[in-house]
Amino acid sequence: MKGLIKTEWHWSLSGVVAGIAVVMAMLIGKNFAIAGAFVALVRNIVNIVNPEYLAGTVFIGEVRATDTWMIAMLGGIFLGGFAASRLAGTFQLHGAPAMWSKTFGNSAWKRVVTVFTGGILLGVGANIGSGCTTGAFLIGVPTLSVGSFVTSISFFAAAIFAANILYAGKDKKVENLPYQED
């Protein structure tokens, strides 16, 4: 039991647990789409700050009844990451990942700009591609929707291609890196 709390799990166990979480959401009729949940959060923040803006939007749209659940789910993911790392004793405030710093330098600003730009790419990509790793892959693919297959194959192929370009000619050692700095 202690091992289960302190260490990472084999993919077969963590995969089943993640799958069960999604099935639980399906059983209560909720949409476990994380990029969609971020849009729900934006919609509700705008609704407080400038509600008139929402009426003229083609994508963000008006506040929906399902938004509360989705925003709570985002909060849950944050808490799940926090609890797992605390229980394992590896929680530590840390900036750029060690592997990234070693490859691209120690500048915190460089990492901040990269992370922000990457976040925009993730968001815009999921918005116009109709889904992210959960919305398109874990939820969409089981419905055997052609669109979800197209999105999932596109992003996995692009991610593998882009990562290999980014790390071309660099040190690709990925084993045994210190958890706290990873």
Next chain:
Amino acid sequence: MDIITGLTIGFLFGFALWKAGALRYSVVIGALLLKDMRLYGFMMTALATIILSSALLNIAGAGIEMGVKPYWGVSQIIGGVLFGIGMAVLGMCPGTCMGRFGAGKYLSIFGILGILSAPFITEAILPVTQRYGLRFERPEKLTVYQQLGVDYLPAVIIFGIAIVIFLAGLRVMEKRKNKQSGGAK
């Protein structure tokens, strides 16, 4: 009630992400560089769990609604490619970005801010993609099983079993590799 179930289910998923190593930069990049296969094992196990348990639950009468996401045309490939580049640049996807922030990797907040800025940019891009015919005005509800002329349930069960066979192959490969390297794990 929505808040409690949302928090609980999100918590379980975030916990599993950490346990899978998906909140570690080197593990995500290792997967994309095809040097560390454990994340593919994790994602495909989750997918098989969802496919087979939802199918079995529906056979038992649970009545889970398997809505079909519509196909919007070429814009979906463009979106997928942008998302993929984002995933490689960050070493995260939206869910792991949130989870990493929870695990103390505080720079992830800028990724979250990026994701939160995105819908405003999408507002500007969507009409352009529609104008150039990259996005249908009325999307089509296309499914793989309709294209093949079969029913959903048998098709999805066969697909689920195929993933399990793939996972068994991955496990055999993993054991062989561990034996070769003489590692304990």
